[in-house]
Amino acid sequence: MSATLLELVALAVHFQVKGRELRAVDGVDLRLERGEMLGLVGESGCGKSTLGKTVIGLVRASGGRILFDGEAVEGLGRGGWRKVRRRLQYVYQDPGASLDPRWSVGRSLEEPLVIHTDLDRTARRARVLSTLAEVGLRAEHAGLYPHELSGGQQRRVGLARILTLQPECVVLDEPTSGLDVSVQATILKLLRELRAAHNLTMLFISHDLSVVRMMCDRVAVMYLGRIVEIAPVRELFGNARHPYTRALLDAVPEPGERRVIGRPLLEGDPPDPSNLPPGCRFRARCPVAVARCATEDPLLRPVGPQHQAACHLAEGVSA
Amino acid sequence: MSLLEVQRLFVRYPTERGPAQALDGVSLSIGQGEVVGLVGESGCGKTTLAKAVLGILGSGEAEGVIRFRGQDLLGLGADAVRREIRGRAITFVPQDPFGSLHPLYRVGDQIADLMAWKAPDTAPPSRLQERLALFTRRRRPAHRDAAIAMLRDVQIPNPEQALAKLPSELSGGQRQRLTIAMALLPQPELILADEPTTALDVTIQAQVLRLLHNLVREKGVSLLFTTHDLGVASEICDRIVVMYAGQEAEVAPTRSFFAAPRHPYTAALLQSLPNEQGVLRDIPGSIPPLVNPPGGCRFHPRCPNASARCAAERPPPVEVAPGHWLRCWHPVAA
Amino acid sequence: MGGTSFWSRLARDRLATTGFAITVLFVVIAAIAPWIVPYPEAAHEIAPMNRLRPPSEAHWFGTDRLGADVFSRLLLGTRETLFVALFGVGAAAVIGVPLGLIAGWLDGWVSDGIMRLADIFLAIPQIILAIAIAQTLGPSLVNVVLALGFTIWPWFTRLVFAETRALRREPFIEACAALGASPWRTLALHVLPNLASPLVVRVTLSMGFAVLTAAALGFLGLGAPAPSPEWGRTIAEAREYLPDAWWYALAPGLAIFIVVMGFNMLGDGLRDVLDPKLRRSVAASRAQSAKVQEA
Ligand SMILES: Nc1ncnc2c1ncn2[C@@H]1O[C@H](COP(=O)(O)OP(=O)(O)OP(=O)(O)O)[C@@H](O)[C@H]1O
Numbered sequence: 001m002s003a004t005l006l007e008l009v010a011l012a013v014h015f016q017v018k019g020r021e022l023r024a025v026d027g028v029d030l031r032l033e034r035g036e037m038l039g040l041v042g043e044s045g046c047g048k049s050t051l052g053k054t055v056i057g058l059v060r061a062s063g064g065r066i067l068f069d070g071e072a073v074e075g076l077g078r079g080g081w082r083k084v085r086r087r088l089q090y091v092y093q094d095p096g097a098s099l100d101p102r103w104s105v106g107r108s109l110e111e112p113l114v115i116h117t118d119l120d121r122t123a124r125r126a127r128v129l130s131t132l133a134e135v136g137l138r139a140e141h142a143g144l145y146p147h148e149l150s151g152g153q154q155r156r157v158g159l160a161r162i163l164t165l166q167p168e169c170v171v172l173d174e175p176t177s178g179l180d181v182s183v184q185a186t187i188l189k190l191l192r193e194l195r196a197a198h199n200l201t202m203l204f205i206s207h208d209l210s211v212v213r214m215m216c217d218r219v220a221v222m223y224l225g226r227i228v229e230i231a232p233v234r235e236l237f238g239n240a241r242h243p244y245t246r247a248l249l250d251a252v253p254e255p256g257e258r259r260v261i262g263r264p265l266l267e268g269d270p271p272d273p274s275n276l277p278p279g280c281r282f283r284a285r286c287p288v289a290v291a292r293c294a295t296e297d298p299l300l301r302p303v304g305p306q307h308q309a310a311c312h313l314a315e316g317v318s319a
Numbered sequence: 320m321s322l323l324e325v326q327r328l329f330v331r332y333p334t335e336r337g338p339a340q341a342l343d344g345v346s347l348s349i350g351q352g353e354v355v356g357l358v359g360e361s362g363c364g365k366t367t368l369a370k371a372v373l374g375i376l377g378s379g380e381a382e383g384v385i386r387f388r389g390q391d392l393l394g395l396g397a398d399a400v401r402r403e404i405r406g407r408a409i410t411f412v413p414q415d416p417f418g419s420l421h422p423l424y425r426v427g428d429q430i431a432d433l434m435a436w437k438a439p440d441t442a443p444p445s446r447l448q449e450r451l452a453l454f455t456r457r458r459r460p461a462h463r464d465a466a467i468a469m470l471r472d473v474q475i476p477n478p479e480q481a482l483a484k485l486p487s488e489l490s491g492g493q494r495q496r497l498t499i500a501m502a503l504l505p506q507p508e509l510i511l512a513d514e515p516t517t518a519l520d521v522t523i524q525a526q527v528l529r530l531l532h533n534l535v536r537e538k539g540v541s542l543l544f545t546t547h548d549l550g551v552a553s554e555i556c557d558r559i560v561v562m563y564a565g566q567e568a569e570v571a572p573t574r575s576f577f578a579a580p581r582h583p584y585t586a587a588l589l590q591s592l593p594n595e596q597g598v599l600r601d602i603p604g605s606i607p608p609l610v611n612p613p614g615g616c617r618f619h620p621r622c623p624n625a626s627a628r629c630a631a632e633r634p635p636p637v638e639v640a641p642g643h644w645l646r647c648w649h650p651v652a653a
Numbered sequence: 654m655g656g657t658s659f660w661s662r663l664a665r666d667r668l669a670t671t672g673f674a675i676t677v678l679f680v681v682i683a684a685i686a687p688w689i690v691p692y693p694e695a696a697h698e699i700a701p702m703n704r705l706r707p708p709s710e711a712h713w714f715g716t717d718r719l720g721a722d723v724f725s726r727l728l729l730g731t732r733e734t735l736f737v738a739l740f741g742v743g744a745a746a747v748i749g750v751p752l753g754l755i756a757g758w759l760d761g762w763v764s765d766g767i768m769r770l771a772d773i774f775l776a777i778p779q780i781i782l783a784i785a786i787a788q789t790l791g792p793s794l795v796n797v798v799l800a801l802g803f804t805i806w807p808w809f810t811r812l813v814f815a816e817t818r819a820l821r822r823e824p825f826i827e828a829c830a831a832l833g834a835s836p837w838r839t840l841a842l843h844v845l846p847n848l849a850s851p852l853v854v855r856v857t858l859s860m861g862f863a864v865l866t867a868a869a870l871g872f873l874g875l876g877a878p879a880p881s882p883e884w885g886r887t888i889a890e891a892r893e894y895l896p897d898a899w900w901y902a903l904a905p906g907l908a909i910f911i912v913v914m915g916f917n918m919l920g921d922g923l924r925d926v927l928d929p930k931l932r933r934s935v936a937a938s939r940a941q942s943a944k945v946q947e948a
């Protein structure tokens with residue numbers, strides 16, 4: 001058993017949009033170690049969800065490789081994929097919408113067991129009830145329909161649904177977006193407990209840096225389909241090297257402080273992802289860009305122990 | 320004197336299970352040039368309060384006092400508020416910039432129509448003019464210049480070009496900046512901004528916050544800023560009002576709000592924020608139902624300090640320090 | 654979606670209630686017609702001395718060219734009409750729904766092929782198409798059913814195609830794939846049940862069309878042969894005796910009109926009750942309950 005559970009090699013996902021090619025994921029290399037929680041942050045539309053969905057086979061990769069537990073998943077037939085699916089699960093950004101509105105919670109939770117196991121009805125029911133208890137719901141919640149649940153409860157059901165299969169690796173897509181802080185705290189607590197109880201490996205997609213900082217071991221920052229910086233949490237928050245990461249960190253408001261509006265800001269909007277400029281894709285907004293940035297696309301390279309950044313000036317912009 | 324004064328405002332929405340008490344005797348005031356943050360969990364009535372001030376509650380029934388420049392808006396009548404105040408002296412920035420922009424009209428036309436009716440130098444339209452609105456054109460070239468200047472103010476690149484675009488051709492941040500520009504154009508005295516940055520990325524949010532901050536400072540406008548993000552509130556607010564279940568729980572200057580919260584709910588809310596220590600504390604229990612809410616202090620089923628008195632009697636507002644008001648029988652120590 | 658709220662909403666819609674009442678009455682009459690008609694022998698016996706009597710106490714709608722009671726034949730005709738409408742629409746659904754599901758689920762040439770075929774069928778005026786098919790197959794009730802099936806199916810395909818396409822993008826359908834469910838399982842357990850409301854509406858509206866078309870085919874002699882009390886063919890028979898024996902043609906004409914109206918009113922009512930309101934109430938209650946929070 002190797003230490004790396006999931007590995008992405010030069011992964012690319014291109015969509016055809018109005019005749020133009022949109023590179024939602026544009027050459028991503030990433031390793032997830034067993035038991036690790038890796039945060040994936042970046043602005044809306046930078047390709048986080050697409051990356052997550054490609055990993056679990058919901059979106060077809062246009063290039064590159066995905067290795068799960070040392071095995072390439074592209075070559076797998078349907079049967080092989082099913083085995084991987086069982087061990088690799090995805091929790092939707094909006095769990096309310098990812099449940100069939102006509103199915104009761106109990107039936108939705110039982111479904112993965114019907115698909116993947118030969119457990120009989122009683123055994124399935126028992127598993128569903130124990131999973132419900134694990135995510136802090138009661139047995140009577142099994143009889144409710146998705147629209148009868150609150151936002152926080154819907155997230156719990158979303159988590160319960162993947163836990164019934166006892167996976168090893170979970171992709172969590174914005175597990176707390178749109179929740180109030182108190183409910184968010186409840187869900188994050190639950191995630192920590194589940195992670196410890198099942199030794200889960202997690203890819204934690206979020207745009208909330210303060211949440212990622214609290215939950216993850218390492219953080220990858222994505223910008224327009226690329227990973228631009230990746231480092232352990234402490235290192236990334238304390239010693240960010242990429243100008244975009246630094247701008248992102250500077251823009252997070254801190255309760256009790258007035259830290260954002262007084263600072264020099266990142267100007268402009270991200271460029272159209274289907275019409276990227278040559279050179280560094282951050283150049284149009286980068287406060288420190290030099291001539292070289294217009295011609296040469298910076299590659300992700302080591303800038304410190306366990307720390308990689310994709311910027312020509314990564315050494316120079318250290319804090 | 321305060322520009323806007325809300326006193327003991329109640330709003331009820333009829334529902335299948337009975338009337339829902341969305342606002343439950345909330346009081347609030349905003350001074351000239353002041354930025355007041357209205358924070359609280361989803362469903363506590365933030366949007367309802369803004370809508371009540373604008374007189375656009377729909378099925379909701381309002382009761383209480385809403386005084387603007389000393390004039391009681393509820394007494395004035397919905398029609399008069401609509402023609403003379405809403406969109407002129409008080410403007411609104413909605414949470415969803417898509418919802419308030421017509422998808423099929425060019426930005427320039429939408430601004431021109433707004434200016435035709437609501438520009439500061441135009442008289443409120445008469446009823447007849449409103450009826451004939453389809454046939455009359457009150458657009459003026461001067462308005463176009465004002466619009467371009469305003470788009471430049473909100474940092475929309477290439478304003479002349481932007482006027483010719485459809486809302487869908489702008490980015491999310493640009494759309495939100497456009498709605499802010501449209502809220503500023505009538506030169507209002509008060510802007511009600513309902514979660515204007517919730518749909519935006521942090522870097523764009525930072526741009527919008529700074530923009531609002533500067534505009535408010537330059538033009539002396541008052542701002543009621545609704546949000547559930549305490550970090551955002553702390554960026555631009557002078558004062559913060561925490562609402563819980565339709566009533567203000569604590570009102571304090573921003574600094575003391577974060578440094579020395581006194582209400583148990585505020586304290587719990589601040590503790591549930593992500594923090595550097597990585598300790599997670601949530602608030603047990605759930606927000607109360609609006610139909611048949613718990614008696615006494617609305618927070619008592621979840622409150623660590625609750626006593627028998629809390630379940631029986633509603634705490635009145637008490638000023639614990641200058642400008643720091645509180646509704647609680649047993650506040651946390653300062 | 655409690656059953657009670659569905660029925661109460663239907664009850665509040667006056668048109669839908671009327672349509673519902675007509676439809677129920679029609680089905681009940683069809684079921685018990687042989688036992689309630691005043692002259693059960695009217696279907697096959699002839700009484701030449703009673704020919705073409707105007708409406709009277711004994712014969713409410715008069716008698717026909719063979720002396721049979723028009724009212725009795727009218728009631729007996731409900732059975733054929735119902736049979737044709739039910740099985741005709743059923744055949745259309747059996748052809749159209751699976752094709753729509755496949756076309757909606759897949760991309761590429763299979764999907765395009767199915768939809769172009771549907772377009773071709775829809776491009777031909779429906780009644781002409783039905784006549785052509787019935788003509789080819791020869792006059793019989795079963796052939797009318799087949800003609801209806803081949804005429805109506807593209808409506809089902811189009812509807813199911815559009816709804817499946819929309820549903821396919823819904824996260825809860827995508828999530829089935831994420832869990833490893835096969836496409837067939839997803840289509841049968843998730844997509845089809847979520848199409849139930851629009852399908853019910855479409856079936857009801859198609860029934861009205863089927864009744865009308867069947868009558869037209871009967872009128873042209875393409876339906877069941879001679880002694881059949883089928884309404885369309887009765888009108889055709891009555892044609893020769895107009896305008897003197899006006900009751901002879903009027904009775905089946907009115908019956909067709911009422912039944913078709915009934916189905917259409919019910920279908921429109923169901924569309925209002927089932928479709929948009931269902932969606933709105935689910936969405937609204939979802940938003941509402943999101944705020945009700947942890948129990
Ligand atoms: N099926 C698709 N077809 C075409 N374009 C797509 C498709 N799915 C995603 N995209 C585009 O790919 C880009 C990345 O989308 P993605 O949903 O991965 O972003 P994200 O980082 O998850 O954003 P968010 O934070 O808003 O969820 C976007 O520009 C999006 O419009």
Ligand SMILES: Nc1ncnc2c1ncn2[C@@H]1O[C@H](COP(=O)(O)OP(=O)(O)OP(=O)(O)O)[C@@H](O)[C@H]1O
Nearest residue numbers: 332334339341360361362363364365366367368944
């Ligand atoms: N038209 C309506 N009919 C019935 N109830 C309503 C209506 N509008 C709002 N409510 C209820 O009133 C309460 C307050 O709603 P409001 O929209 O003011 O909350 P909010 O604080 O703005 O929440 P959010 O942060 O989710 O926007 C909610 O519980 C809501 O369900």
Ligand code: SF4
Nearest residue numbers: 280283286293311312
């Ligand atoms: S490579 Fe150049 S443009 Fe890109 S982030 Fe670094 S300095 Fe900025």
Ligand code: SF4
Nearest residue numbers: 616619622629647648
């Ligand atoms: S009044 Fe009582 S229940 Fe309410 S917040 Fe204060 S201590 Fe808690």
Ligand SMILES: [Mg+2]
Nearest residue numbers: 048049050093
């Ligand atoms: Mg996403």
Ligand SMILES: [Mg+2]
Nearest residue numbers: 365366367513
């Ligand atoms: Mg709101």
